[in-house]
Amino acid sequence: MTQGEPPSPSPRSRPTMREVAALAGVAIKTVSRVVNEVPTVDPAIAARVREAADKLGYRPNLTASSLRRGDGRTATIGMLVEDAANPFSAALSRTVENVARARGVLVLVGSLDEDPARERELARALIDRRVDGLVIVPAGRDHSYLISEQRSGTCMVFVDREPSLLDADTVVSDNRQGALTAVNHLLKSGHRRIAYLGDRATISTAAQRFDGYRHALEVGHIEYDDEIVRHTGASEESAIAATRRLLALPNPPTALFTSQNFVTIGAVRALRALGLQDTVAHVGFDDFPLADILSPGISVIAQDVEQLGRTAAEMLFSRLDGDRSPTRAVTIPTRLIERGSGEIAVGGPRQD
Amino acid sequence: MTQGEPPSPSPRSRPTMREVAALAGVAIKTVSRVVNEVPTVDPAIAARVREAADKLGYRPNLTASSLRRGDGRTATIGMLVEDAANPFSAALSRTVENVARARGVLVLVGSLDEDPARERELARALIDRRVDGLVIVPAGRDHSYLISEQRSGTCMVFVDREPSLLDADTVVSDNRQGALTAVNHLLKSGHRRIAYLGDRATISTAAQRFDGYRHALEVGHIEYDDEIVRHTGASEESAIAATRRLLALPNPPTALFTSQNFVTIGAVRALRALGLQDTVAHVGFDDFPLADILSPGISVIAQDVEQLGRTAAEMLFSRLDGDRSPTRAVTIPTRLIERGSGEIAVGGPRQD
DNA sequence: CGACGCTGAGACAACGTTGACTCGACGGGA
DNA sequence: TCCCGTCGAGTCAACGTTGTCTCAGCGTCG
Incomplete structure (x- = not known):
């Protein structure tokens, strides 16, 4: 069973922009500009910065970035399904993932197992991580606990089942x-x-x-x-x-x-x-x-299922893009x- | 199709500790202590803070918290599978989710569709979000691009397929x-x-x-x-x-x-x-x-599949708990x- | 030849939170 | 009565990044 060396001989922490800047001999802000591909950087300096970044194995810290950024976006959405292992939930989350992928957004998936308490916990856990939005296949019958989150600007779309005591976008089968x-x-x-x-x-x-x-x-x-x-x-x-x-x-x-x-x-x-x-x-x-x-x-x-998931994801992203129209309830035909x-x-x- | 009111009439942003502190008439740090359940807070003050937090619909910002905290943990791990919709991947990620859930950790899932380029992209995207660790069902045949990440302290476990050109914990079927x-x-x-x-x-x-x-x-x-x-x-x-x-x-x-x-x-x-x-x-x-x-x-x-997933997740978490022993390759019997x-x-x- | 606009890089503060430290008040022992 | 230890709450800076502003240098035009 035993195989090789300890996985991290020197667990030194991840390099930051500060270190890249030091190595490249520029200011942190310049590194930031290069990383974000701001065009007003001298190509020679940009090249030097990129070289330094590669050398150190620098990777930007999206959590810090989203904290500082104006919009506070994390490029991550949350998805709550009944059980990630069942075919319906799996197909649904895969479809949502596909739509998200096209926008560089990742999906946090959680299984509820028909437990309303778990729904609340997980929704909160996702919100605490400041996901940009939520796609929810609800387990509970009372979603009023989400009203304040909605007012705080968290977008959410319900799929497969309607929300109760909450006004939100919904996509269900007929x-x-x-x-x-x-x-x-x-x-x-x-x-x-x-x-x-x-x-x-x-x-x-x-x-x-x-x-x-x-x-x-x-x-x-x-x-x-x-x-x-x-x-x-x-x-x-x-x-x-x-x-x-x-x-x-x-x-x-x-x-x-x-x-x-x-x-x-x-x-x-x-x-x-x-x-x-x-x-x-x-x-x-x-x-x-x-x-x-x-x-x-x-x-x-x-x-x-594909259209359920795709529609839900697209509705969510259109909200994230600023759509402020009244909530919609879309029904997808069956066959x-x-x-x-x-x-x-x-x-x-x-x-x- | 049309249903109700705009979903967020006043898109005011999320309340912060500062606002809770102001409402409760205490310092931000005290709010922090209450939220983190530090015991050295006067119960009366703690109650006042909690009341203020509830009133405002306050939710802690885990991204900010993990940024400031010493360990930098995000309580999130990444999981790369072949295709979240196929039964094997779905069952595997559900098992990992279960182990993670017990620790309050959420799972970011990404599908690779057997595309090595996609594997690299997604692994980077997860690392950029500073996941605590990765569970990977690899698509590619060269994982040397992960060496620097490993050295930077990102833990990773490979499941179902071995890594190539990289020394990492592995769990495979026989x-x-x-x-x-x-x-x-x-x-x-x-x-x-x-x-x-x-x-x-x-x-x-x-x-x-x-x-x-x-x-x-x-x-x-x-x-x-x-x-x-x-x-x-x-x-x-x-x-x-x-x-x-x-x-x-x-x-x-x-x-x-x-x-x-x-x-x-x-x-x-x-x-x-x-x-x-x-x-x-x-x-x-x-x-x-x-x-x-x-x-x-x-x-x-x-x-x-259950033991594959569980073993992988447990290995990952034991690494996260500080296990620095040599990498292991575990083989799970079939039947x-x-x-x-x-x-x-x-x-x-x-x-x- | 001097003023001015423009370009590109740096300084500084802030996002929301917490670690380290400080400080005031209170209580007990000498 | 006074000093010191303790306890609880506050101040400050920092995590890694970016928005805003400043400023130096250069070219241009009158």
Whole structure:
């Protein structure tokens, strides 16, 4: 296991402009000018300064610079997601990173794990580091604690879920319409007993998707039945258990609408374990990798994660660029992808 | 789309200790003491200060604080991954985040997309922000540009891939042994014509896995055949094409060893498209979600991503805590998961 | 030939905070 | 009663950088 030398034999600290200036025989301010590429520096002197900087391995200190600078910008934004490891959050933060990258801005990422306390802590931690702005997938239901931050000039955009008790820019998927489309799609195949399986109803996206579900039933003149509705957590395990219970009912559903990623996967697992994957129709909200390769392929309402992230980031940067217009709420459409599971007719595999 | 009021009607800047001090009628230093919870402050005064701070919505400025403080710590580390959106990188950065979180440290994440220039840029950008340390999944083959940073006191740990031309702490999976295990496993089922399909050979992990493949063949007295070895890029598309070409050979392989995530998934797609998923044996390096739910399930050499990330983060923090011992190279074992695809016998489905 | 504008570099202070030091008040022991 | 130690709060400078101002030197034009 042991390999080499101590990593820093002489832990002397980082060179500063002062040292570069001394070596180049100029004033600190001149070094500053060269580093910031101010054109009014004699090329010969600039070259000497650059040489000295290279020799010492000088790197500018952005924290000091942003402290002194007029705008106080740190060229860093904060991003709060549900869990950096889950595909949705990962894709979202990557998109935001891409937009930020184009402007030389870095992204501090934090995972909330659906914990409102953690949301507050992390938001504060980011603000304490004076990030230029925040992109937030909120976990809590009360964002009034951000009002003062907003007034202090911290820009923020909410993605995927709306803020509560706070007026801020927001970008969300059209959850209600997506759910409605999903359920309508199942109705079209003749299903009349369609179960709802979703995340906790306190989560705004889940609530909206549930709302779409109910609305679709209403329009289709299907009586709502509490028995085949389950608001479980967003874990595969609880979704598996819930699906099993649903299908063990005396009058089981012939179709499932699952309103979240992990819930969908849990349902898929449960259906396969019961050998019902070709019998019970299933549409899930939010696409996931390999959904197309399963048999049957899983039909989903796909969110445009890239556009969610890009729009949010662009809104944030336009605020940072000085946009003072009223806050906006942008809705990104979803799209149904038919892969097989959602096209199963009542009582068995597709007939056509 | 339009919603509410302008987000910051009075963009007055953030209150500072000075203003809190003025409101509380004390000196700035006293505010500093209260904020830093120095115990030698009169409780009554401390309460007054806290009240003033709350009233103004005061938040300490960590950039200023870290600038002035002796250690210059920013309570922020940088993490460079291949692509924040891919499952391996996402899981890795989440684990690092977890370790950092326990210490009140935030993580700046950057994606390299296998671009060495981007690696240098981003590493510099992080250093310019004076992160306390770096966790790097390198893209390049020359890290000598980091020597001066290391000497300047920036701690760094490499994960998943070793550094080149630089002596630094490293945590990697046992790639060679993992590949060896995979190929041995296929040999055990009687396969003699085992194809290798992997990422570009310039990537150190790919090279090591390829090395394990060759070594296993050697030990098994199987002649190495260039024709069934493909060093493609890490994309599903190129893996699909390569797999198709392999299986169209006059003397096609009876088993596949795919040495990377996306390559594995590409091979799975190609096999299924050809209807050969139950005929050609297949072991992939690196596990992926839903690998168990496919039929057949995909046998893989699973990396312990959590331990990779945790070990790397812990090594970094122990350096930050002053550990000056020689650099270490830690190897994390892998483990074979049998799910079906790797247990297919020569010439068809498993017989037992 | 002298005044003036311009160009390029340096001096100085300040960003928000904290380390090192100072100073006043209070209490206890001789 | 007086001196000194202690405790709590304040003053000052500095972290590394940049905005503002100043100033020296030079060329130009009347």
